[in-house]
Amino acid sequence: MKLKNKVAIITGGAGGIGRGIGMAFVKEGATVAIVDLDKESGERVLKELQEYSPDSIFIQQDLSKRDELPSIVEKVADAFGKIDILVNNAHASKMASIEKTTQKDLDLSFNTGFYPTFYLMQAALPYLKETKGKIINFSSGAGIEGHPNQGPYAAAKEAIRGISRVAANEFGQFGINVNIISPIAKSEGIMEWAENNPEIYDNMLKGIPMGRIGEVEEDIGRVAVFLASKDSDYITGQTLMVDGGSIKLR
Template identity: 50%
Template sequence: MKFKGKTFLVTGGAGGIGKGIVTALAKEGARVVFFDINEEKGKATEEEISKISECMFIKVNLMEKDDVVAGFQKVIDKYTTIHGLVNCAQASRNLPFMETTEKEFELAFGTGFWPTFHLMKLSYPHLKETQGSIVNFASGAGLKGMLTQTSYAAAKEAIRGISRVAANEWGPDNININIVCPIAASEGVAEWRQHNAEAYDQMVSAIPLRRLGDPEQDIGRVVSFLLSEDAKFMTGQTVMVDGGSVMLR
């Protein structure tokens, strides 16, 4: 129960990796607030997690800055402050480079980069007070330059860039910021597998540990560690939680 009495905000918490993070934090005693645009899944997750620890779902369209600001204010109105922020949400459309248009960039940056940027700024005064932590999500797609991932890779590398800048600027305030690059068995991957069984098998066989991560046990618990006092001397780091797919030098 290392997070007893602490409040964390997670984006994209209704399902997939985000839900895994919400679950992992709740099991450590945290109060967890999560944003998601899917109201049905959001309410169901809130009900499920509330059996473990205090949990609140707020419907937020991350593409709309005013909605992000209003959602964050609801968190502060109820809990006064926060002790950690996890920017997990991301949507994208994957197309070859020459077929990618500004619309794909608008989606990738609108759901990933811009809400991450805005929520970091909104959270700063509170995290300075609580000496809290931020975990942002990037991807091996950006590090490896994966095919058809133009807009997604760009948004994720932009998130890595601002995370490192903020880690340097906010270090004196004892706010640590780290980046996680995961591979996990999310609902989206499961759906993709149904239509791309051969590609899925090839992907898994290329992972040294020969499996995908579990959203809670593998990804959520690493995020929990990065938000904890045990990781307070880590900042600006990219942590690959991908079964060894990318081994940073």
């Protein structure tokens, strides 16, 4: 029970990696607030979480509504009296070459990925100071390696990595850890992409030394548990490549 009595916020928690992290957290004793725009999926996942953590909650929220982001933190703090862990997982994006990328494409990626990450860190900071909490943000190999046709996504993900390193330097004095996961996992989005791009998917699989796509709970969720627990107290500002060895950072 590495996260016993801990309170966590997980954005994009109604499916994919967010759901996997939520399930891993509640099995380790955490109370979880999942945040998502999809009400139906959010309520379904909440029932799964409540089998282990009856007090966990679902907050329906459009993360692109920047002025409403602090209300997420306030709702969780009002409900539980504290916040120990913030997981900024949500992100929506559209694939396009740089030549064909529009301002709308860029806005979608930054408004659902980078800006919520930034403003939720800012809003949660007073509470995380009190608990010496943990922040887990998400990057992607698309940004680290510069995958074609993923300009908006890559740009926002690398912006998240940049602000996470700044946050690690600024928040360390408060005992707050800020780390980044860069995953490859069987999320709904990845599997839909794989179905539409079988040749590219097969090539990607060949580039994974472990020879498989990660499981959202067992692989990604367990690393998130580590980063949210005391086991990672002396790690901050790092990008953990939870991708089966696809990218080896130096």
